[in-house]
Amino acid sequence: MPKLGMEPIRRASLIKATIAEIGHAGTLEVTVSRIAKRAGMSSALAHHYFGSKEALFLAAMRHVLTLYGAEVRGALAAAEGPEARARAVIRASFSPANFRREVVAAWLNFYALAQTRPEARRLLRVYQRRLLSNLTDALRPAQGPRAPGLARQIAVMIDGTYLHAALGSEAPDGAATGAMIEAALAQALQGGDA
Amino acid sequence: MPKLGMEPIRRASLIKATIAEIGHAGTLEVTVSRIAKRAGMSSALAHHYFGSKEALFLAAMRHVLTLYGAEVRGALAAAEGPEARARAVIRASFSPANFRREVVAAWLNFYALAQTRPEARRLLRVYQRRLLSNLTDALRPAQGPRAPGLARQIAVMIDGTYLHAALGSEAPDGAATGAMIEAALAQALQGGDA
Amino acid sequence: MPKLGMEPIRRASLIKATIAEIGHAGTLEVTVSRIAKRAGMSSALAHHYFGSKEALFLAAMRHVLTLYGAEVRGALAAAEGPEARARAVIRASFSPANFRREVVAAWLNFYALAQTRPEARRLLRVYQRRLLSNLTDALRPAQGPRAPGLARQIAVMIDGTYLHAALGSEAPDGAATGAMIEAALAQALQGGDA
Amino acid sequence: MPKLGMEPIRRASLIKATIAEIGHAGTLEVTVSRIAKRAGMSSALAHHYFGSKEALFLAAMRHVLTLYGAEVRGALAAAEGPEARARAVIRASFSPANFRREVVAAWLNFYALAQTRPEARRLLRVYQRRLLSNLTDALRPAQGPRAPGLARQIAVMIDGTYLHAALGSEAPDGAATGAMIEAALAQALQGGDA
DNA sequence: AATGAATGAGGATTCATTCAT
DNA sequence: GATGAATGAATCCTCATTCAT
Numbered sequence A, B, C, D: 001m002p003k004l005g006m007e008p009i010r011r012a013s014l015i016k017a018t019i020a021e022i023g024h025a026g027t028l029e030v031t032v033s034r035i036a037k038r039a040g041m042s043s044a045l046a047h048h049y050f051g052s053k054e055a056l057f058l059a060a061m062r063h064v065l066t067l068y069g070a071e072v073r074g075a076l077a078a079a080e081g082p083e084a085r086a087r088a089v090i091r092a093s094f095s096p097a098n099f100r101r102e103v104v105a106a107w108l109n110f111y112a113l114a115q116t117r118p119e120a121r122r123l124l125r126v127y128q129r130r131l132l133s134n135l136t137d138a139l140r141p142a143q144g145p146r147a148p149g150l151a152r153q154i155a156v157m158i159d160g161t162y163l164h165a166a167l168g169s170e171a172p173d174g175a176a177t178g179a180m181i182e183a184a185l186a187q188a189l190q191g192g193d194a
Numbered sequence E: 001a002a003t004g005a006a007t008g009a010g011g012a013t014t015c016a017t018t019c020a021t
Numbered sequence F: 001g002a003t004g005a006a007t008g009a010a011t012c013c014t015c016a017t018t019c020a021t
Helices: A006-025 A032-038 A045-050 A053-078 A082-094 A101-114 A118-167 A174-193 B006-026 B032-038 B043-050 B053-078 B082-093 B100-113 B118-167 B174-193 C006-025 C033-038 C044-052 C055-076 C081-091 C101-114 C118-167 C174-193 D006-025 D032-038 D043-050 D053-078 D082-093 D100-116 D119-168 D173-192
Strands: none
Touching: A006 A032, A006 A045, A006 A101, A032 A053, A032 C044, A032 C055, A032 C081, A045 A053, A053 A082, A053 A101, A053 D100, A082 A118, A082 A174, A082 C081, A082 D082, A101 B100, A101 B118, A118 A174, A174 B006, A174 B100, A174 B118, A174 B174, B006 B032, B006 B043, B006 B053, B006 B100, B006 D006, B032 B043, B032 D100, B043 B053, B043 C055, B043 D100, B053 B082, B053 B100, B053 B118, B082 B118, B082 B174, B100 B118, B100 C174, B118 C174, C006 C033, C006 C055, C033 C044, C033 C055, C044 C055, C044 C118, C055 C101, C055 C118, C081 C174, C101 C118, C101 D100, C101 D119, C118 C174, C118 D100, C118 D173, C174 D119, C174 D173, D006 D032, D006 D043, D006 D053, D006 D173, D032 D043, D032 D053, D043 D053, D053 D082, D053 D119, D082 D119, D082 D173, D100 D119, D119 D173
């Protein structure tokens, strides 16, 4: 019997290395060799497991989006009350795990990738739609017909914040950023009630 | 017979072609040859005028940012009253000239470029700072200490909207988008007054 | 529990798969992996049994030539009289077993292989020599000194026909082809007698 | 004004080098780099002029076939009388220019190539058809309905001879070979008349 | 016996850039 | 000013082959 069960380990290593490398370089123009080296293997093995550079990129995207989705789901489960649910989504978006320089850089580059690769675009669209529906569902009980508009507004602010963070030089401050958006939300809610 | 005064024309052609090509490809991975061909000259000439691919990209960025800045300035000059000035900035951001698929795609890619190239980063920072100060200045008379926060909120929404637009499949609708942000602004102002 | 006696079975599978794969691809540029997969095993096992890709190719060649040789011998044994013996050789060359698209393609590629690999060349030479002596022996009783020339003429026609068949789009028609050569032979004999 | 008119020179060099390299290696598995080096340039330039390895191979094939066609046409023009015309075709096929080890090896590999590449197959088919019609036309005046069969017989012998020559170790002897086929032809004609 | 794991070597292709004219 | 010519360096990808289990 041969050495077995390496595949999932290698795949995970490669995905992690891909995100790290893209984050580090700030570009999608990273070579498969670099990624493989960071993951501790030959580039040939990377191709063996993923078939192509693009497939590797897409897997990395899927991974980031999956992690994010899981975090949002977890936060939603723990939240009680509509407003709390909306805040939970925001907070998850800026949790330390997601809102790291590295991941933010990768995220931005995935947006760029989505311009060219249909599959990447599809993935991001799914993410957007889910984010939007999560927010809308959370806001509807209290805001009724204003919910979709508010949800969009918040979604746009989350993405815009990522964009800004990608430009900052220091490590992005998730807490502060989240607070800002939550404040905007609070104000919006308050304004609406007035 | 060397044609005199060709330089500025050639440079402009190349910059325009660069933006068009990046917008069309949705990537920075466009070749100098393609750009040059679109501009109706040899790639060698492109190098002659700009020295390197990177320099050409930066010039294109500068061009986009300059156009945008001019538009904002124009709108500001025509606006009367603080709120009108804030709305003017928003509207300029989504004017037909700026908020085209092509330009949006280029813009997004410039953000990605800024991750790697300090000069690109510098340019985008200047743009951000100016946008922010324009908005803050416009809002301060009526909002006082709330102005910076509101300004940041709007700025983030503008950028977030660009990001979203880059993902959409149809031509982005500047009017609708601008209206959404203006509505958010109005609400924020109203909420603040309450 | 190691299965005993698998070796000959595995080897035969691999040889068959090699011919099939070359025939199917029309090239020697088939990978060991593909061959092994077609034979239902891992490429590592193929190497275990044959040591190298080249050795596998040579074994496949040997197989084809051996089959052909057997067929010729069988036909000769059944033939009575000089002319019948010559016709038997021709017929064997275009028997359904040998004159299949797949085998013809492999055959042609083996000729190409013989350009580079001495062992492959040696094998083909042996085949040629045998074919020639079979024909010569068959023709000598009736044709005397003309036998060698006639034999060569027929041999050349057989090989040329394979070449043509390799180019045809439909499955090659062994019966018709053999008939043509036999007719040529008959004419030659008749012409000689005249 | 730049250095001009290199293209045809380079293309010719590359085609010549391709044939030489294939002939020398006896395989299509020659690298573009080797070909380019033999032609005295970088492999990048080879790609610049031909676009791909396959295109280069096809151009080389076309060249060989064109040369052959020209030689046949020349020989036909000089021949007087039906039989002489048929002999001319044969002789041209074994002229020193065409029947060189190198070219024969390339020829054989082109046949192998034709198994995979439709364009290569098309080219060879054109060659075959032309050869056949040349021979048929030459033979019809004297042989009438027997012409097509005879033509095919000769064509097959020509190709078979190339195959045999590819296997020989010494430089192939065009004169002797041609003579053999001509003898076969003569005999066939004589036989037919009988 | 058998195979998944792993890689080194190599090859086609691309491209920014330089240069001679 | 302008360009065809030319290339070095890189990158993705493939594959025969080896090895540990």
